[in-house]
Amino acid sequence: MRDKGWDPAWGSGLELWDKKQDRCVTTVQPEFGRTIVLPHGPASYHGHTKPLQAPDGRPRRSVAAYYYTSPLAGKQHGDESASVFMKTHRVDRVKALARMLTPPVVWLLARKVSGRA
Incomplete structure (x- = not known):
């Protein structure tokens, strides 16, 4: 069996x-x-091609799963795969640099004082 x-x-x-x-x-x-x-x-x-001959209509169970990938997967095609960098304002760059150099607790305190916490 x-x-x-x-x-x-x-x-x-x-x-x-x-x-x-x-x-x-x-x-x-x-x-x-x-x-x-x-x-x-x-x-x-x-x-x-042959019909099921199970007693008392007993079912034959199976599970099927399909996995699809695009033929283009992993291939670079045109500018679609290129990174796009947005221009940032000088203020944004200065703020980002300040965040990197300042301890997080200072930023939390600044947000509380300014009412944006």
């Missing part, structure tokens, strides 16, 4: 077919914990 009690005589093995779809290359029987990884594309030659 497989798949926590699944009997291969009940059918529903996953059939993997050749590209011409004229012969089944192999059949993978359901087995609890088994993982099958298949590439997914315009054509996937797999399936079940």
Whole structure:
């Protein structure tokens, strides 16, 4: 018995077919914990050609997950991948420098005194 009690005589093995779809290359029987990884594309030659013969309508359970990546992923194309730097005002740069050089407690006190805390 497989798949926590699944009997291969009940059918529903996953059939993997050749590209011409004229012969089944192999059949993978359901087995609890088994993982099958298949590439997914315009054509996937797999399936079940024989009907399920489980007693009392017992279901055959499976989980399918798909992972998609763009063909452009990881490739630089034009200015889209370039960093864009915004011009900052001199006041902003001075304030940023002051924040780097001043202890945080001074900034907290300044916010409290100014009423922006």
